[in-house]
Amino acid sequence: MKIAFLLLVIVHGLIHLLGFIKAVDWVQIKDFPIEVSKGSGYLWLTAALFFLIFALSYFLEWKYSWYIGLAAVLVSQVLIIMYWKEAKFGSVPNLIILILTLIAWMNTRFDAKVEKELGLLFASQTNEKAMPHASMDALPAAVQLWLKNSGASAQTGPQKVRVDQAFQLKLKPEQNDWYRGKAVQYFNPVRPGFLWYLDLNILEWVNIRARDLYLDGKGEMLIKLWSLIPMVNEKNNPKIDEGTLQRFLGEMVWFPWMAKSPYITWESVGENKAEAYIQFQGVEASGTFTFDQEGKFRQFQTERFMGGDENAKRYPWIIIAQDHAIHQGIELPTLCEASWILDDGPWKWAIIEILSVDYEGG
Structure with missing residues (x-):
């Protein structure tokens, strides 16, 4: 599951990177259906970087990776709304990434609860008489x-x-x-x-x-x-x-x-x-x-x-x-x-x- 999710995030990020490349006209990308202005091209680059950084932090199991995932989905979905006719199907991977990012967030909260209770478990020793x-x-x-x-x-x-x-x-x-x-x-x-x-x-x-x-x-x-x-x-x-x-x-x-x-x-x-x-x-x-x-x-x-x-x-x-x-x-x-x-x-x-x-x- 983890590998499949990482591949989804990376591919989704690379697709956003294509939007930036087309905006700055580095190379001709005939099969990319969206006309991207140079101004919005930097939004495509931002989304791409967020997704790729999120993939790396998720792979390394950084407990705050979900922050980056949420930011990536937010920027990506803004772009999809801007180019809805051509990009609306990008909402599907965004939804999947959003759900699994929220689960990562809840895992972080669950782990934080356990850590707090673990501290209480041994803090009580100091109050115990020999x-x-x-x-x-x-x-x-x-x-x-x-x-x-x-x-x-x-x-x-x-x-x-x-x-x-x-x-x-x-x-x-x-x-x-x-x-x-x-x-x-x-x-x-x-x-x-x-x-x-x-x-x-x-x-x-x-x-x-x-x-x-x-x-x-x-x-x-x-x-x-x-x-x-x-x-x-x-x-x-x-x-x-x-x-x-x-x-x-x-x-x-x-x-x-x-x-x-x-x-x-x-x-x-x-x-x-x-x-x-x-x-x-x-x-x-x-x-x-x-x-x-x-x-x-x-x-x-x-x-x-x-x-x-x-x-x-x-x-x-x-x-x-x-x-x-x-x-x-x-x-x-x-x-x-x-x-x-x-x-x-x-x-x-x-x-x-x-x-x-x-x-x-x-």
């Missing part, structure tokens, strides 16, 4: 083995976590093919919170941006088509608050030292299982962790609201680890599957591959 972490001896044996063998037992842990993910997603149980995208997730292990950001193409020309946020005990879910049309916008909802806290609890497997956090208490429920309880800002959640004989994390399960409307029901929500690898000295699950167990059977809705993990501030 609290003692649990000793290893206070944890169930299965959790102790997990922390020891993962390499996280001696850590209180870095203050920031970034996890880059390759994401496969199904938006509904009956969907056959997987949508593919990339996500980045930031965690605050000091003061429980996370921000997850997904860029997903569901068709060649159809893009979805999603952002999930857990901040100061409140959860939010936002999904937009082309960063423009809201598909999901859930916030100020106790069910979403609880669900995002449950997700934070399960995803601490990417920063295992969180198991010793003062916000989490544990109870052994079997040889290789332990129940974790987390409480933060008046919201409580729990889930069961399952490990193998070597202490590797294998599964997390909780009862989670599916959605946030008044009819939303709790269903089992399960994360299963399929593979592990070492990142920055800690063994982590690097291939996970997430499923809902619905009334009519399981729905595996996500496959998450961990591309990289970065810890900061330890």
Whole structure:
């Protein structure tokens, strides 16, 4: 899609350049149907330069490229109106460029929103009083083995976590093919919170941006088509608050030292299982962790609201680890599957591959 769009912009820009060349009479252009005066020729040159500069800045993914795109379309459309009889069909590429430029603008706004929320996620750390972490001896044996063998037992842990993910997603149980995208997730292990950001193409020309946020005990879910049309916008909802806290609890497997956090208490429920309880800002959640004989994390399960409307029901929500690898000295699950167990059977809705993990501030 990007290459096709760039070719459209470049060709459209070169056509405007022909108008300038004809105006200054550098060469004879017999097939150019418009008689262009020297005065308006410089408008044709301006439009051409705007389109070509826009193509370059769009290719380089400069976040303000949409300014140039809008200027190019504006100048071009003025020319088309001036020479409407001969140039009216130039409005079609202008419309296409305008739509995709507006989408680029909305992407910029979406990214700016995420950046602002990311600052808030870690700014709250400075207001958090230091609290003692649990000793290893206070944890169930299965959790102790997990922390020891993962390499996280001696850590209180870095203050920031970034996890880059390759994401496969199904938006509904009956969907056959997987949508593919990339996500980045930031965690605050000091003061429980996370921000997850997904860029997903569901068709060649159809893009979805999603952002999930857990901040100061409140959860939010936002999904937009082309960063423009809201598909999901859930916030100020106790069910979403609880669900995002449950997700934070399960995803601490990417920063295992969180198991010793003062916000989490544990109870052994079997040889290789332990129940974790987390409480933060008046919201409580729990889930069961399952490990193998070597202490590797294998599964997390909780009862989670599916959605946030008044009819939303709790269903089992399960994360299963399929593979592990070492990142920055800690063994982590690097291939996970997430499923809902619905009334009519399981729905595996996500496959998450961990591309990289970065810890900061330890």
